[in-house]
Amino acid sequence: MIEVKNLHKGFGDVQVLKGITTTFYPGKTNLIIGQSGSGKTVFLKSLIGLHTPEKGTISFDGRINTNFTEEEKQEWRQEIGMVFQGSALFDSQTVEDNVMFPLKMFTKKSHGEMLERVNVVLKRVKLENSNDKLPAELSGGMQKRVAIARAIVMNPKYLFCDEPNSGLDPRTAIVIDKLIQEITDEYQITTVINTHDMNSVMEIGEKIVFLNKGKKEWEGTSEDIFETENEAVVSFVYSSNLFKKVREAHLNKTK
Numbered sequence: 001m002i003e004v005k006n007l008h009k010g011f012g013d014v015q016v017l018k019g020i021t022t023t024f025y026p027g028k029t030n031l032i033i034g035q036s037g038s039g040k041t042v043f044l045k046s047l048i049g050l051h052t053p054e055k056g057t058i059s060f061d062g063r064i065n066t067n068f069t070e071e072e073k074q075e076w077r078q079e080i081g082m083v084f085q086g087s088a089l090f091d092s093q094t095v096e097d098n099v100m101f102p103l104k105m106f107t108k109k110s111h112g113e114m115l116e117r118v119n120v121v122l123k124r125v126k127l128e129n130s131n132d133k134l135p136a137e138l139s140g141g142m143q144k145r146v147a148i149a150r151a152i153v154m155n156p157k158y159l160f161c162d163e164p165n166s167g168l169d170p171r172t173a174i175v176i177d178k179l180i181q182e183i184t185d186e187y188q189i190t191t192v193i194n195t196h197d198m199n200s201v202m203e204i205g206e207k208i209v210f211l212n213k214g215k216k217e218w219e220g221t222s223e224d225i226f227e228t229e230n231e232a233v234v235s236f237v238y239s240s241n242l243f244k245k246v247r248e249a250h251l252n253k254t255k
C-alpha cells in the first residue's frame with residue numbers, strides 16, 4: 001500500500017503539486033489521469049523518489065521514503081518495478097540479458113538461478129523462446145512485454161508505469177493493459193500507471209485519480225467515472241464523440 005498525504009512539489013516559484021492525498025492498494029491498477037501539464041509526471045517521479053516533496057509524505061507500507069537510511073533506500077529500490085514509455089530496453093542486448101539486468105545489478109544469484117527466474121517471467125508474459133532475440137527484432141507489443149518481464153523479475157511490491165501502451169495499436173494496447181492488471185492481481189502488486197489512454201481508464205481503472213492543475217480533482221473507479229457529474233472530469237474524459245456516446249448509452253441503460 002502506498003499512502004500519499006498532502007504532497008506538495010514545485011520548482012522555483014511554480015507550484016506543481018498542491019497538496020495531493022490518496023491511497024493506492026495492493027492488487028489494484030491505479031491510474032493517474034489529467035490534462036497535459038496537470039502534474040502526472042511530477043507525481044509519478046515523486047513516488048519513485050526522483051523528486052523530494054516540499055511538504056507532505058509518501059509512505060510505502062508504513063515506511064516514509066524521505067526517512068529512509070541509505071540501506072533502507074537500497075532495499076526499497078529493489079521492491080520497485082518500472083515500465084517506461086517506449087519500453088527503454090537496451091538495444092544491443094538480447095531479451096534474456098535485458099530481463100536479467102536487475103538480477104545482475106541487485107542480487108548475488110548464480111547465472112543458473114537468474115536464468116531460471118528470467119524464464120519464469122518471460123513465460124508469464126508469453127515470450128518463451130525469445131531469449132536470444134534483440135529488441136529490434138520484436139514488435140512494439142513484444143517489446144512492452146519484455147519491459148514488463150524486466151519490471152517484475154525482482155518480484156516487486158510496487159510497479160510504476162509511465163504511459164505503458166503508448167505507440168501501440170488499440171488492440172495491442174488493451175492486451176498490454178490487461179497483462180499489467182493480471183500481474184498486479186496475481187502478485188498483489190501496488191501498481192500506479194500514468195496514462196492518457198481513455199481505453200485504459202475504462203478497461204483497467206480500478207482506481208482512477210484525476211489531477212487538475214496539481215490538485216486531486218476527483219478519484220473513483222471506471223464505473224464511477226460514467227456516473228460522475230464533476231465537470232472537469234466529464235469534459236476531459238468525454239472529450240471525444242465516441243466516449244460521449246458510450247457515456248450517454250451507459251446512463252440511459254441505468255436510468
Ligand SMILES: Nc1ncnc2c1ncn2[C@@H]1O[C@H](COP(=O)(O)OP(=O)(O)OP(=O)(O)O)[C@@H](O)[C@H]1O
Nearest residue numbers: 011014016034035036037038039040041042043196
Ligand atoms: N524539473 C522541472 N522543473 C521545472 N518545472 C517542471 C519540472 N518538471 C515539470 N515541471 C512543470 O510542472 C508542470 C507539470 O508537468 P508534468 O510533466 O508533471 O505534467 P504532465 O501532467 O505529466 O503532462 P503530460 O501529460 O504532457 O506528460 C509543467 O508546467 C512543467 O513545466
